[in-house]
Amino acid sequence: MPSHTPLIKMTWTDHVTGRQGHLVIDRLVRGVSSGGLRMREGCTLGEVADLARGMTMKEVLHYNPESRYIPLGGAKGGIDCDPRHPDAHGVLVRYLRAMRPYIESFWTTGEDLGLTQDLVDRAAAEAGLVSSVQAVYPLLDDEAAARKRLADAFAVDVDGMGLDELVGGCGVAEAVLTALDHARVTHRGTRVAIQGLGTMGGSTARFLSRAGLSVVAIADIKGTLVNEAGLDVESLLRSRDAHGGIDRSAMRPADREMPGDAWLTVDADVLIPAAVSYAIDATNQGRITARWIVEAANMPVLAKAEELLALRGTAVLPDVAVNSGTNAWWWWTLFGDIGADADEAFAHIRRSMRALVDQVLARAQADGTTPRAAAHAVVADRLPLIAERFGWYR
CATH class of the missing domain: 3.40.50.720 (NAD(P)-binding Rossmann-like Domain)
Structure with a gap:
């Protein structure tokens, strides 16, 4: 993949605990990027940048001009905190509040190392977000039907x-x-x-x-x-x-x-x-x-x-x-x-x-x-x- 500089690289410091979180937007396609949020002790900005670059490649590898899904850009978030630590949930919520303008506008995110989608969803709601993937909604032909389809898919259970x-x-x-x-x-x-x-x-x-x-x-x-x-x-x-x-x-x-x-x-x-x-x-x-x-x-x-x-x-x-x-x-x-x-x-x-x-x-x-x-x-x-x-x- 050609070398380039990410569009956005930033580090956030939690005012309560002093812990840091990072966000890297590697690339936008149709104004939107995709990449999960990880939480682990020792997570660095360099690590998140490498992951964001990888997300750009994952999206590109699934490009099919005949699909309804057109690949997005690549991004990644990361928080330097052990997800088992008592501070973890509060740090997660405050991170999402700080990143709310990006999540509302052009970063769709979800579970990654240390976080389940359920945890991300609950923290996103506490942070005042409609959804962790709401930035993609303007690209949908029928937002209500699409959101119901995804919610129904998340409710499917297969052998436990x-x-x-x-x-x-x-x-x-x-x-x-x-x-x-x-x-x-x-x-x-x-x-x-x-x-x-x-x-x-x-x-x-x-x-x-x-x-x-x-x-x-x-x-x-x-x-x-x-x-x-x-x-x-x-x-x-x-x-x-x-x-x-x-x-x-x-x-x-x-x-x-x-x-x-x-x-x-x-x-x-x-x-x-x-x-x-x-x-x-x-x-x-x-x-x-x-x-x-x-x-x-x-x-x-x-x-x-x-x-x-x-x-x-x-x-x-x-x-x-x-x-x-x-x-x-x-x-x-x-x-x-x-x-x-x-x-x-x-x-x-x-x-x-x-x-x-x-x-x-x-x-x-x-x-x-x-x-x-x-x-x-x-x-x-x-x-x-x-x-x-x-x-x-x-």
């Missing part, structure tokens, strides 16, 4: 999990299956290790286990659960707390608990970092033996680590493609490309993600590059088409 929680994992799982198909590897029995059992990690684990893959390790904040014969994913999902922590009473006799970083080194074909950014660095990458790393989290693999992994034959499927399904589902639903129906949503996500990952892997093979470089090349091809149609800043 909300549709909004499942769509991202559906996309990640389809990326994994597409990579296996490219390599002519059988799905059943392929071993998977996942870091994180929150929204993205949990839903990914469900879809992959139901596709016949064996989830042999899952890490949470307390450690890594391992079972070489496969963990009982559904039981562990039912035991989770609001932050993805697993109740150890749900472990079976054959399950073992290992240190938190053990998910990196277990005997697995596929590693799925689905929690924090910067999880795989130049040091710990040397312990990885998996054939694929599939980035369900944002920016979990550092550039030097990816370079070294590529030399050893481990492919990294990049976040800008892999975890883009959640964002796209919101807009497909709101703009009316799909309805408030789980089967329709999953089918649309699978088709779109398979086409996207197929294109990225084929481009990487043709160009002799990594999947990330190929994804960036696809963005570079499509970005001028969007700019020609909508302009660079409007």
Whole structure:
């Protein structure tokens, strides 16, 4: 993607606690940008800027001139606070109040690391906002119908999990299956290790286990659960707390608990970092033996680590493609490309993600590059088409 300076980079300081929050608007399309809000201790402006750039790429990768959903620009918000801290909710509400003019006008946001959509929605209401995505409403043909369609979609439950929680994992799982198909590897029995059992990690684990893959390790904040014969994913999902922590009473006799970083080194074909950014660095990458790393989290693999992994034959499927399904589902639903129906949503996500990952892997093979470089090349091809149609800043 061509280098450029974000339209807006700003840091806010909470007058009550002194904690800081950040907002970066990387790009506007039709006057609007899209990107979630994360909350984690240590979140920086540089991190948020990188995430905002990634959001621009995710939007561009889903550009289809025949869809009702026309990709938006990229943006991101971040708050430097542990979401479990007693101050967290108050800081979140005050941040949203401070960012209200941006959210009302041109930044649509939602859940990300450390925050669920329910928490964002409740805090947004306390901050006096109509919705965290209200900036997109003027672009809708029928705002009332669109908002009802999205609300109905959020109310859909699939075997105890909300549709909004499942769509991202559906996309990640389809990326994994597409990579296996490219390599002519059988799905059943392929071993998977996942870091994180929150929204993205949990839903990914469900879809992959139901596709016949064996989830042999899952890490949470307390450690890594391992079972070489496969963990009982559904039981562990039912035991989770609001932050993805697993109740150890749900472990079976054959399950073992290992240190938190053990998910990196277990005997697995596929590693799925689905929690924090910067999880795989130049040091710990040397312990990885998996054939694929599939980035369900944002920016979990550092550039030097990816370079070294590529030399050893481990492919990294990049976040800008892999975890883009959640964002796209919101807009497909709101703009009316799909309805408030789980089967329709999953089918649309699978088709779109398979086409996207197929294109990225084929481009990487043709160009002799990594999947990330190929994804960036696809963005570079499509970005001028969007700019020609909508302009660079409007």
